[in-house]
Amino acid sequence: MCADHIERLPTGITGFDHIANGGLPKGRTTLVSGTAGSAKTVFAAQFLAAGIKRGEPGVFVTFEETPEALRRNMLGFGWDIARWEAEGKWAFVDVSPQPEEEIVELGTYDLGALLARIEHAVRSIGAVRLSLDSLGAIFTRLNDTRVVRNELLRIVSTLRRLGVTAVLTAERTQEYGEIARYGVEEFVSDDVVILRNLLEDEKRRRTVEILKFRGTSHQKGSFPFTVIPGEGIHVIPLSAIELKQRSSNVRTTSGNAELDRMCGGGFFRDSIVLVSGATGTGKTLMATTFMAAGVRQKERSLLFAFEESRDQLFRNAIGWGIDFEQMERDGLLRVVCNYPEVTSLEDQLIFMKAEIERFRPQRVAVDSLSALERVSTVKGFREFVIGLTSFIKHQEMAGLYTSTTPTLLGGSSITEAHISTITDSIILLRYVELFGEMRRGLTVLKMRGSSHDKDIREFTIDSRGMHIGRPFRNISGILSGQFTHIAPSEIERLSAMFRDEEGTETAETN
Amino acid sequence: MSKIVLHLYIAGHTPRAERAINTLRQMLEHDLAGYECELTIIDVLADPQQAEDQKILATPTLIKSSPPPYRRIIGDLSSVADLLNVLNLPPKTGSSMINKE
Numbered sequence: 134m135c136a137d138h139i140e141r142l143p144t145g146i147t148g149f150d151h152i153a154n155g156g157l158p159k160g161r162t163t164l165v166s167g168t169a170g171s172a173k174t175v176f177a178a179q180f181l182a183a184g185i186k187r188g189e190p191g192v193f194v195t196f197e198e199t200p201e202a203l204r205r206n207m208l209g210f211g212w213d214i215a216r217w218e219a220e221g222k223w224a225f226v227d228v229s230p231q232p233e234e235e236i237v238e239l240g241t242y243d244l245g246a247l248l249a250r251i252e253h254a255v256r257s258i259g260a261v262r263l264s265l266d267s268l269g270a271i272f273t274r275l276n277d278t279r280v281v282r283n284e285l286l287r288i289v290s291t292l293r294r295l296g297v298t299a300v301l302t303a304e305r306t307q308e309y310g311e312i313a314r315y316g317v318e319e320f321v322s323d324d325v326v327i328l329r330n331l332l333e334d335e336k337r338r339r340t341v342e343i344l345k346f347r348g349t350s351h352q353k354g355s356f357p358f359t360v361i362p363g364e365g366i367h368v369i370p371l372s373a374i375e376l377k378q379r380s381s382n383v384r385t386t387s388g389n390a391e392l393d394r395m396c397g398g399g400f401f402r403d404s405i406v407l408v409s410g411a412t413g414t415g416k417t418l419m420a421t422t423f424m425a426a427g428v429r430q431k432e433r434s435l436l437f438a439f440e441e442s443r444d445q446l447f448r449n450a451i452g453w454g455i456d457f458e459q460m461e462r463d464g465l466l467r468v469v470c471n472y473p474e475v476t477s478l479e480d481q482l483i484f485m486k487a488e489i490e491r492f493r494p495q496r497v498a499v500d501s502l503s504a505l506e507r508v509s510t511v512k513g514f515r516e517f518v519i520g521l522t523s524f525i526k527h528q529e530m531a532g533l534y535t536s537t538t539p540t541l542l543g544g545s546s547i548t549e550a551h552i553s554t555i556t557d558s559i560i561l562l563r564y565v566e567l568f569g570e571m572r573r574g575l576t577v578l579k580m581r582g583s584s585h586d587k588d589i590r591e592f593t594i595d596s597r598g599m600h601i602g603r604p605f606r607n608i609s610g611i612l613s614g615q616f617t618h619i620a621p622s623e624i625e626r627l628s629a630m631f632r633d634e635e636g637t638e639t640a641e642t643n
Numbered sequence: 644m645s646k647i648v649l650h651l652y653i654a655g656h657t658p659r660a661e662r663a664i665n666t667l668r669q670m671l672e673h674d675l676a677g678y679e680c681e682l683t684i685i686d687v688l689a690d691p692q693q694a695e696d697q698k699i700l701a702t703p704t705l706i707k708s709s710p711p712p713y714r715r716i717i718g719d720l721s722s723v724a725d726l727l728n729v730l731n732l733p734p735k736t737g738s739s740m741i742n743k744e
Binding site: 226227228231234235236237238239240241242243244245246247248249250252253254274275 | 652653654655657659662663687688691692694695698699700701702703704713714715716717718719720721725726729
């Protein structure tokens with residue numbers, strides 16, 4: 134995709150190389166700018182840590198935190214800096230403020246000593262990477278801004294001469310506006326990355342954006358990321374992964390023969406089915422059946438439950454003749470119950486990915502997405518769903534999400550409005566009021582890449598699960614919840630009118 | 644009276660470094676003629692490890708480690724008068740009582 138001649142250095146920061154189309158421009162200096170608390174120092178340290186894991190030594194020039202503090206703070210990410218220093222893989226150039234000393238300026242000066250120290254450190258360990266944290270701190274330490282500006286240019290050209298790929302961090306005073314405080318740092322660098330720590334609807338959301346890579350390509354726009362213990366920065370590269378999705382024509386059973394028939398022969402593997410309905414319409418039953426069907430044909434099945442407790446889920450399953458406990462003992466099923474409120478969606482996504490990678494299932498169900506929506510912003514939720522969906526599709530798995538509609542009759546949920554275009558198939562479960570009685574209806578609204586039954590069918594639930602029956606023929610307005618009963622003669626007239634179209638419609642393809 | 648110990652860090656013999664050295668020589672030969680003085684000049688280009696150990700940022704940097712108070716000055720040391728003032732030299736008897744530094 135990137136047919137330019139600028140070589141990349143893969144950073145090793147999860148997801149970042151995706152959005153950077155391979156990594157940072159090699160041998161150049163990239164400015165990483167962000168407000169306080171935007172994880173600049175973590176980025177700078179992780180850039181070196183990831184390099185060391187690839188056999189590339191690194192120099193860390195620190196203007197803010199002391200090497201002692203950095204060694205201590207970064208240990209939580211699993212980076213043993215002290216050991217790397219002993220092994221000659223990591224070197225500090227310590228320019229952190231010394232508490233006891235006050236510097237008096239008398240006449241003009243340059244940063245020749247710093248330059249000499251950086252060069253010395255780079256040469257002595259054969260550094261490939263360098264991080265400098267942070268530029269703003271130099272400006273606060275020295276009064277002569279003009280000198281600092283000139284000297285920064287000198288430092289950057291020295292780094293270029295030394296052939297290291299460098300990350301310089303800089304402070305911003307606000308999330309949007311000038312790239313960095315002092316307004317000079319950006320001229321130092323051809324490549325600018327921005328880290329943001331936004332407050333949206335009272336929820337913190339971190340994003341990373343590559344503002345420019347001079348003369349070369351990168352993904353545009355901002356991408357969510359999270360900072361997790363034991364790993365550091367983890368970027369969730371939405372659009373980058375979306376492009377590579379495959380879709381297969383392999384069908385797999387939903388666990389209900391009649392539903393399979395309605396879907397034109399079952400669900401597709403590598404596809405996501407959204408089951409939407411009001412509370413009590415049978416969404417959890419569908420997820421349970423979907424899981425059990427997987428286990429029955431020796432597929433590993435993973436269920437993420439966000440609404441019901443483990444005990445309750447297992448009790449429900451038993452009520453429908455499905456023994457989850459035995460299935461778990463056989464190692465084919467894994468049920469993960471989790472309260473969505475305990476963590477942010479970004480972390481939740483990473484947690485779920487880790488579970489999927491560990492268990493390696495062939496099918497995954499999430500019950501329900503609506504529970505997750507409660508803890509996030511609309512944008513964050515959409516990104517979460519895109520991230521999870523593309524991940525699931527990548528793994529050659531069949532997925533099923535449930536979503537709860539807020540009203541009992543008709544209606545659509547906010548969840549649906551935001552993710553219906555992302556999922557491949559949509560199944561609606563609805564209550565239908567029929568002559569003073571509550572009945573249940575089911576319809577396949579969308580089946581990407583296949584024809585499907587377009588009837589709204591009545592279904593019942595008993596101790597053996599879900600039974601799909603005949604279409605509702607004398608009622609309309611089920612989906613909107615505004616029922617109208619129609620005389621049988623009218624139905625016959627209408628079906629005669631549309632007979633030609635029967636079964637010819639095929640859904641849109643990918 | 645303790646010895647006056649000064650270290651000057653330079654990055655090569657630049658005009659700025661020469662100016663700092665000249666100012667220091669002048670101060671030591673004229674204003675501090677009667678005192679026991681020790682001046683060491685370190686070129687960080689030749690000995691970067693020294694700069695690392697002392698955490699030198701800018702050049703020229705002058706460090707006075709004795710007598711107290713410890714002083715760190717950056718710049719080409721414009722004039723002898725300013726320099727003496729900043730260094731708190733020559734040491735006055737009982738200076739610690741007058742200057743609470």
